[in-house]
Amino acid sequence: MTMRSTTPAAALMGGVLDAVKGAAILLDPSGTVLASNRHANARHSCDGQPIETVLDALAPLASADTALALAGVRAVLEGAQRSFMLDVSTIGEPPQRIVLRVTGLDAAAGGGAVVQLGAASFPGTDGTVDRRQDMSFRPMFAASLDAMLITDAGGMVISGNPAAHRLMGRNESQLAGMVFGDLFTPGSGTAAAGDAWQRLMRDGQWRGEGRLLVGDMMRVLDIAGSAHIMPGRHLITVRDITESQQLEAQLRQAQKMEAIGLLTGGMAHDFNNLLTVVLANADLVMESLPPEMEEVRDEVSQMIQAATRGTDMVRKLLAFSRRESLERRPVSLEVVLAETQALLARLLPSNITLVTEATPDLPGIHADPGAVQHMLINLATNARDAMPTGGTLTMRGAFDPAVEMPDGVTSPMVTITVQDSGRGMDDEVLAHLFEPFFTTKGPGEGTGLGMAMIYGLVQQHAGTIDVQSTVGRGTKVIIALPLADLRVASPTPRATTLVREGATETILLVEDEEMVRRAGRRILEKHGYRVLLAGDGAEALTLLRQHGSEIALVVSDVVMPRMGGRELYASLRDEGFTMPFLFTSGYTDRMSSDTVALDPSVPILPKPWTWAELTASVRAALDAG
Numbered sequence: 001m002t003m004r005s006t007t008p009a010a011a012l013m014g015g016v017l018d019a020v021k022g023a024a025i026l027l028d029p030s031g032t033v034l035a036s037n038r039h040a041n042a043r044h045s046c047d048g049q050p051i052e053t054v055l056d057a058l059a060p061l062a063s064a065d066t067a068l069a070l071a072g073v074r075a076v077l078e079g080a081q082r083s084f085m086l087d088v089s090t091i092g093e094p095p096q097r098i099v100l101r102v103t104g105l106d107a108a109a110g111g112g113a114v115v116q117l118g119a120a121s122f123p124g125t126d127g128t129v130d131r132r133q134d135m136s137f138r139p140m141f142a143a144s145l146d147a148m149l150i151t152d153a154g155g156m157v158i159s160g161n162p163a164a165h166r167l168m169g170r171n172e173s174q175l176a177g178m179v180f181g182d183l184f185t186p187g188s189g190t191a192a193a194g195d196a197w198q199r200l201m202r203d204g205q206w207r208g209e210g211r212l213l214v215g216d217m218m219r220v221l222d223i224a225g226s227a228h229i230m231p232g233r234h235l236i237t238v239r240d241i242t243e244s245q246q247l248e249a250q251l252r253q254a255q256k257m258e259a260i261g262l263l264t265g266g267m268a269h270d271f272n273n274l275l276t277v278v279l280a281n282a283d284l285v286m287e288s289l290p291p292e293m294e295e296v297r298d299e300v301s302q303m304i305q306a307a308t309r310g311t312d313m314v315r316k317l318l319a320f321s322r323r324e325s326l327e328r329r330p331v332s333l334e335v336v337l338a339e340t341q342a343l344l345a346r347l348l349p350s351n352i353t354l355v356t357e358a359t360p361d362l363p364g365i366h367a368d369p370g371a372v373q374h375m376l377i378n379l380a381t382n383a384r385d386a387m388p389t390g391g392t393l394t395m396r397g398a399f400d401p402a403v404e405m406p407d408g409v410t411s412p413m414v415t416i417t418v419q420d421s422g423r424g425m426d427d428e429v430l431a432h433l434f435e436p437f438f439t440t441k442g443p444g445e446g447t448g449l450g451m452a453m454i455y456g457l458v459q460q461h462a463g464t465i466d467v468q469s470t471v472g473r474g475t476k477v478i479i480a481l482p483l484a485d486l487r488v489a490s491p492t493p494r495a496t497t498l499v500r501e502g503a504t505e506t507i508l509l510v511e512d513e514e515m516v517r518r519a520g521r522r523i524l525e526k527h528g529y530r531v532l533l534a535g536d537g538a539e540a541l542t543l544l545r546q547h548g549s550e551i552a553l554v555v556s557d558v559v560m561p562r563m564g565g566r567e568l569y570a571s572l573r574d575e576g577f578t579m580p581f582l583f584t585s586g587y588t589d590r591m592s593s594d595t596v597a598l599d600p601s602v603p604i605l606p607k608p609w610t611w612a613e614l615t616a617s618v619r620a621a622l623d624a625g
Helices: 007-016 053-056 063-077 131-141 160-169 188-202 244-290 295-318 333-347 369-386 429-432 449-462 514-526 537-547 565-574 611-625
Strands: 023-025 035-036 081-089 098-105 113-119 146-153 157-162 205-215 216-229 233-240 329-331 353-360 365-366 389-404 409-422 464-471 476-483 506-510 530-534 551-557 581-585 604-606
Touching: 007 023, 023 053, 035 053, 053 113, 053 233, 053 604, 063 081, 063 113, 081 216, 081 611, 098 449, 113 333, 113 389, 146 160, 157 160, 160 205, 160 233, 188 205, 188 216, 233 389, 244 295, 244 514, 244 611, 329 333, 333 369, 353 369, 365 369, 365 476, 365 611, 369 389, 369 409, 369 449, 369 476, 409 514, 429 464, 449 464, 449 476, 506 514, 514 530, 530 537, 537 551, 537 565, 551 565, 551 611, 565 581, 581 611, 604 611
Parallel strands: 353 389, 506 530, 506 551, 551 581, 581 604
Antiparallel strands: 023 035, 023 113, 081 098, 098 113, 146 157, 146 233, 205 216, 216 233, 329 365, 389 409, 409 476, 464 476
């Protein structure tokens, strides 16, 4: 045998080719010969030659047969099929019947294919296959990384290669009891197996999907059949694609959740603008009402409370879409669990036993403690509702040195396991668990945002979440969070007290929502400010060029048509304007994806803002100016 390459495929097949009776060559994925045996080289120097040249030299065929043979070789090399066989006559004198067999090699071994050329043979008078032909096939059969089964004319398995033994967990005698139909889902695969077998016999080839129970796990199989590889014998090639299908399903789920996150983030931004209008105008009305109009003031107060509840719902949506700000810092999970246990003592009924525990020397986590506590309380609330007659709720902190991340890499993490003994969930509910507004609770009993919020918070923490549940046996939620290895600055507290001192400065308010502009102007004018309005950054630049020396502060939304706040800030600085700047955003603050590029030295006021928050932020920006 001669060998041009030392690729894994060439090394693997090196000893195999010389054992083959007849010409045999090893091709790389491009169709160039990597290695060939002595039978091939006796007729032509094959190594380094393209398959087209070698095939013409070893087996001159009619042009139509050559095209068919090369198409089969290319189909195997490109992965369209696992194997190919052609029984054909040469055009030399005298003509010879030959069999061309092509078998693909696994990509992990370097890819490519083995091509065999041998004389055609037929069953003997006793019905057995020509032993020379069978022996020439056996080395390749044994070396294949894919599982291979040889069946008789009726689909009964005669033999399997070592890869088949490993995949199916059966030895040779156990494989011999199988039939083709065993590769399909038990109870529902009879018709599918019958149809596949008919197509294999009719077309000579078939490829599809099957199912096989191996141990206690149902494996998904990619099955390729090649009929009549030898008289009365058929080849079935099987590859386990269970993991790849699971990864594809995880990718589709992640893409779906990302799309839903983008949608909910946009919705939350719009809702924040609306809530800004409601809260600001309610504050204006409340400020204008005399104390003796107690009943009206109470009604306005209820409006403000309802809008504040709406603000909380929007923050959950933003948490799901990963646009809510977090104060991540080194945190002791033991402390968070202890504080949560104290809170849950008032939340959980007496028929539910709460157990909290943490392994000794548990590392700190890099997290927002309020967000972690919020997640735990939401999970505890769900567990309470799932155990109406009582049960046990366990919260456990532990260190896991190798948590598998979505990209397949493992990382040391701290895990929080929340487990209940409640009703559990079926697969249909689990499939929709993290979708916003999905709930199994009755009308008025839940918003359907709790698990969506938890999903978003876990993503923001660069963590993972896994939910396991069985109907009638309870639910286990495992959240993994990164170890404490970073430091972050604490956010500035939001104002709650009205700033009432008079003011005379000119403020440029830039906001694309007209109702927000009007509410902001009315509040600022009531404090004595002169207010100029612009609907976007381009309008604001025009006003700045006209009134630049008069303007003491620019208050600008971040996301606007034509020119947003980020671009406006850069432009005014480029043009030499030095007045202070204050951002506002419906995406909470600069931690969001839409505000991440903002100058960290510029303050930001999250929407929805109240009278007190707007005036306090404006005054602080002017005084710091």
